[in-house]
Amino acid sequence: MFSETGRTHEEPLSREERQQNARNVTRRAILDAALSLFVSDGYSQVSIRNIAAKVEYSPGAIYSYFTSKDEIFFALAEEGFRLLGAMQLPHTASDDPLDDIRGAARRLYEFSKAQPQYFALVFLDRRVPRIARESERFAFMLEIREAILSRMQRCIDEGIFAPTVEAQAGLRLLLAPVYGLVLMHQSGRLGANENTDALVHSAIETTIAGLRTGAVPASHIS
Numbered sequence: 001m002f003s004e005t006g007r008t009h010e011e012p013l014s015r016e017e018r019q020q021n022a023r024n025v026t027r028r029a030i031l032d033a034a035l036s037l038f039v040s041d042g043y044s045q046v047s048i049r050n051i052a053a054k055v056e057y058s059p060g061a062i063y064s065y066f067t068s069k070d071e072i073f074f075a076l077a078e079e080g081f082r083l084l085g086a087m088q089l090p091h092t093a094s095d096d097p098l099d100d101i102r103g104a105a106r107r108l109y110e111f112s113k114a115q116p117q118y119f120a121l122v123f124l125d126r127r128v129p130r131i132a133r134e135s136e137r138f139a140f141m142l143e144i145r146e147a148i149l150s151r152m153q154r155c156i157d158e159g160i161f162a163p164t165v166e167a168q169a170g171l172r173l174l175l176a177p178v179y180g181l182v183l184m185h186q187s188g189r190l191g192a193n194e195n196t197d198a199l200v201h202s203a204i205e206t207t208i209a210g211l212r213t214g215a216v217p218a219s220h221i222s
């Protein structure tokens with residue numbers, strides 16, 4: 001019997017492979033500990049020493065895997081955005097740009113439910129490093145954003161949304177209530193009888209209705 005790597009199950013791993021596997025396990029433990037601390041305590045309140053204590057390593061051992069706390073954040077942010085990217089728009093636009101736009105907003109919400117810690121880290125904590133510092137690393141997210149904006153522009157060009165709508169402003173208006181409702185849900189500010197799924201659905205459809213009738217362009221707001 002062979003494994004996915006082509007190795008027989010009975011064949012022992014080499015010393016180098018065992019060492020690499022051990023490093024992978026340790027690196028994963030560091031990332032998991034950091035994610036938990038960043039979300040529970042806030043990024044600015046967490047130190048390398050805190051992370052080291054959680055995984056029961058010395059701070060020096062952490063630095064052999066990551067050069068800084070920021071580097072740990074960027075590794076986690078990349079994981080989170082790739083998980084989100086896998087749920088977002090296909091590269092090929094459908095025949096219905098409105099359905100594409102609606103789906104993008106809904107999938108952002110679904111991501112918040114499937115990966116609440118990643119969502120909180122990359123979207124809700126204002127004190128994390130800006131990913132613009134690692135532009136090449138996150139170029140794939142820019143591509144996704146541009147694809148969604150192109151669908152928004154197509155909705156405007158085809159008369160689905162009012163001509164006064166600007167694509168970027170329209171996208172912000174569509175996603176803002178999703179972020180807000182997720183924040184309220186994650187922070188326990190919604191009542192026990194309030195259905196977050198229904199609220200998000202209503203917010204998306206209400207915003208779409210507003211974009212159909214017209215919105216003040218962002219450039220016209222003083």
